[in-house]
Amino acid sequence: MRARVVIVGPAGGVEQLTYAIPPALAGRLECGHRVLVPLRSRRMTGLVTEVGEALDSGGAEPRELLELLETTPLFDRPHLRLVEFLSAYYLTPLAEAYRAVMPAAARVETGRVYQLDAPPDPLALAAMNALERSLLDALRSRPRPLRQLTRLGDRREVESALARLAADRFVATRDATRGRHRTTTSPIVRLIAGAGASSVRGARQRAILARLASADTAGVDLAALTAELPTARAAVRALASRGLVELADAAAPADGAIAAAAQFAPTHEQAAAIAAVAPALRERRFETFLLWGVTASGKTEVYLRLAAEALAQNRRALVMVPEIALADQIVRSFRARFGALVGVVHSAQNVAERWASWSAALAGDCRVMIGPRSAVFAPMRDLGLIVVDEEHDAAYKNEEGVRYHARDLAVALGRFSACPVMLGSATPSAESFVNTRRGRYRMLRMPRRIGDRALAAVEIIDLREHPRAEKSAAPRPSPDAAAASAARAEPPPPDAVPLSPDAVPLSPPLVEALRANLAAGGQSVIFLNRRGYHNFLQCHLCGNVIACANCSVSLTFHLRDRSLRCHYCGENAAAPERCPACDGHGLAGQGFGTERLAQALAELLPQARIERMDSDTSGRRGARGAILEGLARGDLDVLVGTQMIAKGFDFPGVTLVGVVLADLTLNLPDYRSAERTFQLLTQVAGRAGRGERPGRVLIQTYAPHHYSIRAARDQDYARFIRRELDLRRELMYPPFARLALVRIEGEDAGRVSAIASAAAAAFGKIAKPDAMRVLGPAPAPIERIKGRYRWQVMLKAIELQDLRAALVAMRAEVAPRAARDRVRLAIDIDPVNML
Numbered sequence: 001m002r003a004r005v006v007i008v009g010p011a012g013g014v015e016q017l018t019y020a021i022p023p024a025l026a027g028r029l030e031c032g033h034r035v036l037v038p039l040r041s042r043r044m045t046g047l048v049t050e051v052g053e054a055l056d057s058g059g060a061e062p063r064e065l066l067e068l069l070e071t072t073p074l075f076d077r078p079h080l081r082l083v084e085f086l087s088a089y090y091l092t093p094l095a096e097a098y099r100a101v102m103p104a105a106a107r108v109e110t111g112r113v114y115q116l117d118a119p120p121d122p123l124a125l126a127a128m129n130a131l132e133r134s135l136l137d138a139l140r141s142r143p144r145p146l147r148q149l150t151r152l153g154d155r156r157e158v159e160s161a162l163a164r165l166a167a168d169r170f171v172a173t174r175d176a177t178r179g180r181h182r183t184t185t186s187p188i189v190r191l192i193a194g195a196g197a198s199s200v201r202g203a204r205q206r207a208i209l210a211r212l213a214s215a216d217t218a219g220v221d222l223a224a225l226t227a228e229l230p231t232a233r234a235a236v237r238a239l240a241s242r243g244l245v246e247l248a249d250a251a252a253p254a255d256g257a258i259a260a261a262a263q264f265a266p267t268h269e270q271a272a273a274i275a276a277v278a279p280a281l282r283e284r285r286f287e288t289f290l291l292w293g294v295t296a297s298g299k300t301e302v303y304l305r306l307a308a309e310a311l312a313q314n315r316r317a318l319v320m321v322p323e324i325a326l327a328d329q330i331v332r333s334f335r336a337r338f339g340a341l342v343g344v345v346h347s348a349q350n351v352a353e354r355w356a357s358w359s360a361a362l363a364g365d366c367r368v369m370i371g372p373r374s375a376v377f378a379p380m381r382d383l384g385l386i387v388v389d390e391e392h393d394a395a396y397k398n399e400e401g402v403r404y405h406a407r408d409l410a411v412a413l414g415r416f417s418a419c420p421v422m423l424g425s426a427t428p429s430a431e432s433f434v435n436t437r438r439g440r441y442r443m444l445r446m447p448r449r450i451g452d453r454a455l456a457a458v459e460i461i462d463l464r465e466h467p468r469a470e471k472s473a474a475p476r477p478s479p480d481a482a483a484a485s486a487a488r489a490e491p492p493p494p495d496a497v498p499l500s501p502d503a504v505p506l507s508p509p510l511v512e513a514l515r516a517n518l519a520a521g522g523q524s525v526i527f528l529n530r531r532g533y534h535n536f537l538q539c540h541l542c543g544n545v546i547a548c549a550n551c552s553v554s555l556t557f558h559l560r561d562r563s564l565r566c567h568y569c570g571e572n573a574a575a576p577e578r579c580p581a582c583d584g585h586g587l588a589g590q591g592f593g594t595e596r597l598a599q600a601l602a603e604l605l606p607q608a609r610i611e612r613m614d615s616d617t618s619g620r621r622g623a624r625g626a627i628l629e630g631l632a633r634g635d636l637d638v639l640v641g642t643q644m645i646a647k648g649f650d651f652p653g654v655t656l657v658g659v660v661l662a663d664l665t666l667n668l669p670d671y672r673s674a675e676r677t678f679q680l681l682t683q684v685a686g687r688a689g690r691g692e693r694p695g696r697v698l699i700q701t702y703a704p705h706h707y708s709i710r711a712a713r714d715q716d717y718a719r720f721i722r723r724e725l726d727l728r729r730e731l732m733y734p735p736f737a738r739l740a741l742v743r744i745e746g747e748d749a750g751r752v753s754a755i756a757s758a759a760a761a762a763f764g765k766i767a768k769p770d771a772m773r774v775l776g777p778a779p780a781p782i783e784r785i786k787g788r789y790r791w792q793v794m795l796k797a798i799e800l801q802d803l804r805a806a807l808v809a810m811r812a813e814v815a816p817r818a819a820r821d822r823v824r825l826a827i828d829i830d831p832v833n834m835l
Contacts, residue, residue, distance in 0.1 A: 002055040002062060003029055005037055005046035008098045008106075014039065015095045016049070018057040022064045024241035029065075032073030032080055034106060036066040045069070045106065047098055049080065071247050072362050074106065076381045078416035083377075085412050091807060091827055092402050100402040101377040105355035114162060115143035117172035124168070132161045139171065189236055190246050200244070204235045212245065266301060269293075269446040273302050276444055280420040281309055281384055288411055290391075290432050291424040293446030294455065294715070295686025296650070299424045300330060302446075303387045304337050306422065311338070311367055315384025315419070319370045320410060322393035322647075328625055329649060330389065331370050341367040345375050373398060373406030376413060383417040386410050390647055391423035391432060392679055397832035405830055407432075426686060426717075427679040430728065433721055434735040449690075456657065456688035456695030458713045459509075462704045463661075466507040504592045504600040510658050510698050511604055518608055518637055522655035522693065526640045527684045528597050529664050531614040532556035535591025537564065537575065544581035552784040557589055558616065559596070569786040597660060598640045605638065613641035646684040652691025657684055662701040662709055669781050670834040671733045674708040678720050681712035732773065732796055734830070738803045741831040742793045742810070743780070746823035749789045753777070755814060755823045756791035762810040763795055772797040772806065781835045788824075803829075 001021040007014050019037055021029055029035075029051055037046040043066060075083070087097040116139040125133065134152045138144060150158050165171040191212040200206055239245040266274065273291055280287040293299045307317040319334065321327050324346045334342045343366030345357040360366040361379045369378050373396050388396070388410050396406040407423065414421035423432055423441070436443040449455065517524050536554035538545045547554050548566040555564035555571070562575045579587055592600075598612045611617075613627050624644075630636045631651055639645060659681060666677045681699060689695020701709055711720035729736045742759050746752040756777035763774040773796040780790035797803035807827055818825040 001026060001051065001053060003048045003065065004050035004055050005035060006049055006095050006098050007039060008045045008047055008102055015093055018055045018062050020062045020064045025065060025068055030073050032075040034069040034074045036069060038063050038066060074379055078413060081416045082409060082413050086404055086409065090402055090404055090829055097402060103354045103358060105351045112173050113143040113145050114139060114171050114173055116140055117169055120170050131157060132165060135161055192244055192246055205239055208232055208235055267298060270298050270302050273444045273446065274305050277306055277420050277422060278309055284418045286415045286418050288421045288441045289444055290428055290436050290441045291422055291444045292428055293426060294449060295426045296449045296690045297446040298450045300333055306385050307368055310384030313384055315382050316380045317368045317385040318375065318380050318383055319387045320375055320406060321372055322390050322395035323372060327370060334368055334370060338368055343369050345369060345371040345378050347374060376406050376409050383419045385419055386414045386421045388423045390425055392425045392427055392429040394832045399833055403828045427682050430675060430721065430724060431735045454694060455715055456685055456697045458685055458697040458699065460704045460713050461507050461509055461698055461700045463505055463700050463702050504597055505661060505700060506600060507700055510700060513656055513698055514605060517656040518605060523653040524638045524656040525645060525654050525687050526638060526658045526660060527646055528594050528660040529643050530593045531616055531642055532593035533559040533595040534589030537587045538590050539579035539582060539584065539586040540588055541584040541586030542579060542582040544579055550787045552782050594640050594642060601638060608637040609635065610638045611636050613639060613645055643680060646680055649687060650690055654687050655689060655693050655695050657688040657697045659684060659699040662699050663703055666703060666706060675724055678708040678712050682715055737796045737798055738800045739831060740795045740803055740807055741828040743826045743828060744791045744823060745788045747788055751821040751823050752789045752791050755818045755821060756793055758814050759810055760793045762813045763806055766806055772802055
C-alpha cells in the first residue's frame with residue numbers, strides 16, 4: 001500500500017510525494033493522518049491525503065513512512081476538503097495552504113543547528129573577523145539554525161565563516177527536531193483477542209501482555225503503563241506491529257453537565273430564529289442563515305440554544321468571533337451553559353496552549369470551540385453548527401500569508417460538513433445582504449431589543465460649529481528669528497510634553513453630556529479609532545516631520561514612555577528633544593490619539609475614574625479582562641478606546657457613548673469606507689442603553705450630511721444599504737463584481753514598479769471594458785512598509801471564472817521574472833484592506 005503525502009514545512013519546492021506504508025502501519029493509516037516522512041537527509045511532517053495500491057511515485061521506488069504521529073487523523077474529510085478549497089479558491093499551493101492552517105507545534109521536522117563546540121582562546125579570538133566573533137557570541141546562548149545566523153550578515157559570508165569555525169573545531173553541527181512529536185493525549189493499549197503471554201519470548205513483552213490480560217476490556221493508558229514499566233513504549237510498538245495489541249484514542253469523557261437554559265423564555269423573534277435553523281440541524285442539512293439583529297436583541301442566546309441542540313445530537317459546534325478581544329464575554333456565556341466542554345483557540349496562545357486546544361478537540365474533550373478566524377481549521381469532527389458572530393467584521397480576513405476570508409471558509413466548511421451555518425450581525429456586510437436576495441442565504445430578522453428597550457438616542461454634533469480652541473494666540477516668529485532664539489534658549493526639561501497648537505475636539509455638548517452622565521451615576525464610553533498621544537512630531541522651525549525609516553508614515557508619539565513608534569513595522573525610539581533636521585527646539589506634537597484624549601478628559605473631569613483600552617494598554621495577558629471587569633463592577637466612570645470597545649460588549653451601566661471624530665474611517669482610500677463608517681458607528685452606538693436606563697449617543701463629525709453618518713444616526717441599515725448598493729453597482733464593485741488585488745513588494749523601487757507594470761500589461765491583453773477592468777499599476781496608499789516598496793494592480797471582473805483565468809495567466813507570465821528580481825508577487829482575492 002502507498003500513501004500520497006503533502007509535505008508540511010519548507011521543502012525546497014516539493015509539494016506532494018508518494019511513500020510506501022510499512023507493515024506496522026498497514027490498515028491503520030487514513031486520510032488526514034499526520035505522519036513523519038524522510039525527505040532527502042531530513043525528517044519532515046506530512047499529511048496523508050490519499051491511500052491506495054496504485055498511487056504513482058514517478059517511476060521511483062517510494063521510501064517508507066517513518067512514523068504515525070497520532071492514532072486519530074488530524075483532519076477529517078470535511079476539513080481536508082476545506083483546505084483543498086482554500087488552495088484552489090485563493091490560488092495557493094496545497095502544501096502552503098496546510099502550512100498556513102496547522103499550528104507550528106504540529107510541524108515536526110529535523111534540521112541542522114550550529115552549536116559552540118570549544119570556546120577559542122584569546123589569541124584565536126583576536127585573529128577572527130567581526131562576523132566570526134558575532135557568530136560565536138550568538139551561539140554562546142544556545143544552538144541556532146542557519147536561518148537565524150544569516151541575520152548577522154550576508155548568507156554566503158555567514159556560511160563561509162561557519163565553515164571556517166567548524167574546521168577549527170570552534171563550532172559543531174547536529175540534527176535537531178522541532179515541533180510536538182505526538183498528541184498530548186495518551187492512547188489506550190488493548191489486548192487483541194486470542195493473544196497471550198505464551199506467544200512471545202521477550203521478558204518485557206510478556207510482562208506487558210500479562211498486565212493487559214489482567215486489565216478489563218477498556219485497556220490500559222500507555223502513559224500509566226510506561227510509568228509501571230519504563231521500557232514499555234518501544235515494546236508496545238513491537239507488539240502492535242505483530243498484531244497482538246492495539247492502540248486507540250482515550251475514550252472521550254462523559255459529557256460535562258450542561259446547565260439548564262436560562263429560566264426566561266426566548267422572545268418571539270429568538271424563538272422564530274431557533275425554529276428556522278433547528279430543522280437543518282436535525283436533518284444534517286447545509287443551509288446558511290443571516291441573523292440580522294439589532295444590538296442587544298439577544299443573538300448570543302440564539303447561538304447558545306442552537307449549540308445545545310447540536311450537542312444533544314452528539315455533534316459539535318464551532319463559534320467564531322472576529323477578534324480575541326470579543327472572545328472573553330462570549331466564552332463566559334458559553335462556559336456558564338456548557339462548562340468544560342467549551343474550548344478556546346486563538347493566536348495569542350503560546351505554542352503549547354494552542355496545541356493543547358487542538359488536542360482537546362481531537363480527543364473529544366472539547367465539544368464547543370470558540371475563537372477568531374483560525375478557529376475554522378480546528379479539528380472539530382462531526383460539526384452540527386457553525387456560528388460566525390459579527391460576520392461583517394474585516395478582522396475575519398487574513399492579511400498575511402494565505403489571504404483567506406474566514407467567514408467564507410466557514411460557509412464552505414458547513415457545506416462539506418452538512419450542517420447549518422449562522423452568520424450574525426447588527427450591520428450585515430453588503431455581500432451577505434445581497435446573498436440573501438439571491439437566495440444563497442436565508443434572512444432571519446430580530447429588529448427589537450430584549451424587553452423592547454429602546455435603541456439609544458443618537459445625535460450628530462457638527463464640529464464646524466465648534467472650532468477647536470487655540471492653545472496659544474501669540475503670533476509665531478519667523479523661521480529665521482525662531483531658529484536664532486532657539487539656539488540661544490536653554491533646552492526644555494526632560495519631562496516637557498510636546499503640545500499641539502490644536503486642542504482635542506471635545507465639543508461643549510459632549511463635555512456637558514459627560515459631566516451630566518457622571519453626576520447621574522452613569523458610565524460613559526468614548527470612542528476614537530486612533531491610538532497614541534500625538535499623530536506625529538513636527539518642527540515648527542524647519543517643518544520637518546519625524547518619519548519612520550522603514551515605512552512611508554510618520555512616527556506616532558506616545559507620552560507614557562515618551563517614545564516614537566511606527567504602528568506598521570514596530571520601530572520604537574525615544575522622542576528626541578531637538579529636531580533631527582535642524583537641531584532646533586521646535587518640535588511640537590500634531591494631532592491626537594486615545595492617550596491624549598484620556599488625558600484631556602482627566603483634566604475636564606477630575607473626579608472621574610478613567611481608563612483607556614487600546615492595543616497599547618491591553619497587550620499584556622489579562623490586561624483587557626481586568627479593564628472590562630472594572631467596567632462591569634462599576635469601578636470605572638469613563639472608558640476611552642479604539643474599535644476594540646465598539647462591538648460585542650454588554651455593560652448595562654453604560655448610558656452615554658461619545659464618538660470623538662467619525663470621519664477617520666470615512667476618508668480612507670477604500671470603496672468600503674462608507675460601509676465601515678456606518679457599521680462602526682452603529683456598533684458603538686449599540687453599547688449604550690443596554691440596561692434599564694435609556695442610552696444616549698453623541699457623534700462628532702465634520703461631515704454631518706454624509707449618507708452613512710445620517711443613516712447611523714437613525715440606525716437605519718435598510719436605508720444605508722440601498723444607497724450603498726446603488727453606488728457599488730454603478731462603479732462595478734462587489735457584490736456586483738469580483739475583485740482581486742495584486743500586491744508587488746520588494747526592496748528595490750525600480751524593480752517593483754517594473755513588475756507592477758508587467759502585471760498590468762498582462763491583464764491588459766485579456767481585459768474587456770464591459771466584463772473586466774484593470775486599475776493601475778500604482779503605488780499603494782502606504783508606499784513603503786518594513787523597508788519594502790509596495791505597488792498594486794486591481795482587477796475587476798463580472799465573473800469569478802474570468803478573474804481566476806486572468807490571474808493564472810498573469811502569474812505564469814510575470815512570476816518567473818519577479819522571482820529573479822527578488823520581488824514578491826502576492827494575489828489577494830476578495831481583498832478587504834486596500835492600503
